[in-house]
Amino acid sequence: MSIQPIGIFDSGVGGTSIWKAIHALLSFENTIYLADSINAPYGPKGKDAIIALSEKNTEYLLNQNCKLIVVACNTATTNAIAHLRQTYDVPFIGIEPAIKPAALQTKTKAIGILATKGTLSSELFHNTSQIYSNGVTVVEQEGEGIVQLIESGQIKSSKMKELLTTYLKPMIEANVDYLVLGCTHYPYLIPQLLDLLPKQVKIIDSGEAVARQTKTILEQHELLNSLNIKPSLKFYSNANPKVMEDLLDNKFEVDYLSF
Incomplete structure (x- = not known):
């Protein structure tokens, strides 16, 4: 003890x-x-x-x-x-971003990952993605600017909505059914993400x-x-x-x- x-x-x-x-x-x-x-x-x-x-x-x-x-x-x-x-x-x-559960559970064989540049470009992320994403389309999106807005208290700003709309567009077009949040700031955006994503998309954080x-x-x-x-x-x-x-x-x- x-x-x-x-x-x-x-x-x-x-x-x-x-x-x-x-x-x-x-x-x-x-x-x-x-x-x-x-x-x-x-x-x-x-x-x-x-x-x-x-x-x-x-x-x-x-x-x-x-x-x-x-x-x-x-x-x-x-x-x-x-x-x-x-x-x-x-x-x-x-x-780490929860790639494994998303890749194993996806029905559409497409998942989205919203993360920072430092995470997406890291060797650990690359290795994990390779192991679990075989046969699955992975739409990676760098959330540039999101952390800065959260750190400055602008979670619900029009600029945040604009960024999220832009970043989610390729994921929606790829028919993802899971969105993996690859930054611990991002769970605070879940209410907005749910409003912007199709109803069938599930969000995973760690x-x-x-x-x-x-x-x-x-x-x-x-x-x-x-x-x-x-x-x-x-x-x-x-x-x-x-x-x-x-x-x-x-x-x-x-x-x-x-x-």
Whole structure:
């Protein structure tokens, strides 16, 4: 049993969608969430820069005595998690676009993937896509500009609707029946995506799967917190805390932290 916190980091506020799933499943675990919003998005940055930023985030969380770290960022996972696991002696949970369930369940033999440039261009994504997409048309779409709009509090803006309409068009034309969200910011767009997509299209994100994997790894390492008391839930951002507070339904205070 361990009361040490779970550390979670993302390039910004999007990973709070992962935090919500983890907190729903592991409601007594203490957590520390770190949003590196000043450097968002990670997608356009090169692999070396992404690794350096991921190391910085990891070291902050380790200094806070975190027992496990969730890399709640697809781009950081695909580019940096192998390095992090080799460098630090703590369990890491990563996030990849859920290509496998979409490819196995599609009836139209066509799936769409909306992700950042850093994820779509990574070796890990390419290898996963090759393994599971045999005989399936995969429509990949870089969501350029989406993260920036979310980070600036413009989720429901006309510009967001314009971008989503443009990005979904080739997927609709290809008759996809699954849309895989390859960025932890994107689950906050699900209501808008459902309005824009044909009714038969199902949307897959990684939140619940990541939460289940987090629980499994904690159990394996005997690190679950079994104390039935109110947990400590801390949130930090190095940009505008108000954006994250809004995504958390203003139920939690987000502290500004220069890191």
